[in-house]
Amino acid sequence: MGTVVDAANQGANQSLADKKVKVIFVLGGPGSGKGTQCANIVEHYGYTHLSAGDLLRAEIKSGSENGTMIQNMIKEGKIVPSEVTIRLLQRAMLESGNDKFLIDGFPRNEENRANFELVTGIEPEFVLFIDCPEEEMERRLLSRNQGREDDNIQTIRKRFKVYMESSLPVIEYYNAKGKVRKIDAAKPVEEVFEAVKVIFNPSTETVAA
């Protein structure tokens, strides 16, 4: 690990800071519908969607030196060290050319949260909390059919445990700062999106008719 990488990272941070990027964290349990709602938001509001899980899976596929470590952690439902995930997020933000991001599935624990803030200096505008009962999340994960190695009941149970123990406290942290916008996700996709729109509409952006 060298100074070249550190310098590149600092350049990335400076450039993101100069742009004054707008970030919304989209959080919620595994299978709650984060990715589904992000796709809808992108269509209507011009954000770039960055799923931390998708970026990590792409990193495995790319044959990166971290690939095996990431794959093993995902299989066990564990949270990959933030150094890896933050670097992927920074790169994707810069490559997008956009200045508005939905960061989906990150931060997932205190280490993710604190280091992202420290390294990028970015504070989220707000946290969109996609709230769904566990039985419903389990049903959705077991019928997702995307061929994911972690969508089996053994790994799902581990992911729920990690969510309760490590991710909910992050949502609680932002809630204490008045930054959480909570959505009831135990409804059909379109109905959930109606509630999402209410959150996104009062800002300066408008919906295309």
Ligand SMILES: Nc1ncnc2c1ncn2[C@@H]1O[C@H](COP(=O)(O)OP(=O)(O)O)[C@@H](O)[C@H]1O
């Ligand atoms: N409101 C909903 N009602 C029923 N199924 C849903 C809903 N939202 C998403 N799904 C389905 O549930 C599964 C998990 O959704 P996804 O968006 O991948 O969740 P997450 O990114 O939070 O894990 C997918 O198969 C998706 O099509």
Ligand SMILES: Nc1ccn([C@@H]2O[C@H](COP(=O)(O)OP(=O)(O)O)[C@@H](O)[C@H]2O)c(=O)n1
């Ligand atoms: N910030 C993150 C996000 C995901 N991940 C890993 O990637 C897995 C899948 O995350 P995901 O966001 O795609 O999963 P869903 O919540 O969409 O079902 C997690 O269970 C973790 O193993 C991580 O380590 N750190």
Ligand SMILES: [Mg+2]
């Ligand atoms: Mg997802």
